[in-house]
Amino acid sequence: MMRNFFIHISNNEFLNNQAKKWGFFLGADKFIAGTTIQNVSKAVKQLNATGISCTLDNLGEFVLDKTEASKAKDKILSLLEAIEHENMDCHLSVKLTQLGLDIDQDYCILNMTEILDLAKKYNIFVNIDMEDYAHYEQTLTILKYLRKNYTNVGTVIQAYLYRSEDDLMDLKDVRIRLVKGAYKEDAKVAFQNQQEIDDNFLRLCKKRLLDGAFTSFATHDHHIIDELKNFVKENNLDQECFEFQMLYGFRNDLQSKLAKEGYHFCTYIPFGDDWFGYFVRRLAERPQNLNLVIKDAFYT
Numbered sequence: 001m002m003r004n005f006f007i008h009i010s011n012n013e014f015l016n017n018q019a020k021k022w023g024f025f026l027g028a029d030k031f032i033a034g035t036t037i038q039n040v041s042k043a044v045k046q047l048n049a050t051g052i053s054c055t056l057d058n059l060g061e062f063v064l065d066k067t068e069a070s071k072a073k074d075k076i077l078s079l080l081e082a083i084e085h086e087n088m089d090c091h092l093s094v095k096l097t098q099l100g101l102d103i104d105q106d107y108c109i110l111n112m113t114e115i116l117d118l119a120k121k122y123n124i125f126v127n128i129d130m131e132d133y134a135h136y137e138q139t140l141t142i143l144k145y146l147r148k149n150y151t152n153v154g155t156v157i158q159a160y161l162y163r164s165e166d167d168l169m170d171l172k173d174v175r176i177r178l179v180k181g182a183y184k185e186d187a188k189v190a191f192q193n194q195q196e197i198d199d200n201f202l203r204l205c206k207k208r209l210l211d212g213a214f215t216s217f218a219t220h221d222h223h224i225i226d227e228l229k230n231f232v233k234e235n236n237l238d239q240e241c242f243e244f245q246m247l248y249g250f251r252n253d254l255q256s257k258l259a260k261e262g263y264h265f266c267t268y269i270p271f272g273d274d275w276f277g278y279f280v281r282r283l284a285e286r287p288q289n290l291n292l293v294i295k296d297a298f299y300t
């Protein structure tokens, strides 16, 4: 019930707008690396110094106004300039609904093309985050269209969807981030039971490893991470074919432990003032995060 409540308020327009005006509260700064490119570049450099690469997300989604979508695109272009000129070890994560997917598909493609042109020039990979199922088909269509001209673009596949295995088969040559899935989806399209989701996630991870297709295993679940580490050893698989990914501010000890053990590790760093939806979805995933929020509200 708590999960549904948080997912429900994550795209509440009023709360999202208020949060932009008020700035960080509820301890959101533990999970979001500030609002500016300067803030995020400091966080990247600290992680890079410990052998961890990063992927940067300029927060924002479900944009319905061209001025706002265009502003987001410009900020992402500035971010690419910063990555290149400050020599940061990181790539980009973008959301198509931030770049105008709900306004006009062609306009969104145009924005992506501008981003990918600059990213290609600087040899930077751009990952398209996967949003809710209502945008799934369109996201894959746009990805396939963009892949005709750009090899530096990939996306995310959510293991809670029944169709995830078929889509992965279709994306064998594409760099993919595999996740369990963060949205509330209907039983017609997605597993509802956590064990079924976990089992499918692990099965798909192993399949990608055996296929040798580069994959980012994005999970904080140590049971799954341990099982994957064993699977790689037992099958003598190449460590260059995968990386682990986790979100900024989550399980920091485990993040550095994996990097120290020699695994490729990448931290997903969100930043910007449009933080509410992202933050509340993290509370939905793990209500224990609420403890941190409550402590923060009362003891700081």
Ligand code: FDA
Residues within 6 Å of the ligand: 128, 129, 130, 131, 156, 158, 179, 180, 181, 182, 183, 218, 219, 220, 221, 222, 223, 245, 246, 247, 250, 251, 267, 268, 285, 286
């Ligand atoms: P899950 O929440 O299933 O927890 C499993 C177990 O792991 C727990 O029972 C606990 O034992 C342990 N655990 C988890 N979190 C812990 C913590 N903080 N501290 C201690 N133990 C913990 N989703 C999406 O739909 N589209 C996307 O594009 C992305 N992108 C993305 C990028 C990255 C880098 C990550 C890590 C995740 C995403 N996600 C996402 C979110 C993803 O779909 C999923 O909702 C969350 O990662 C939660 O699932 P987990 O597998 O991490 O653990």
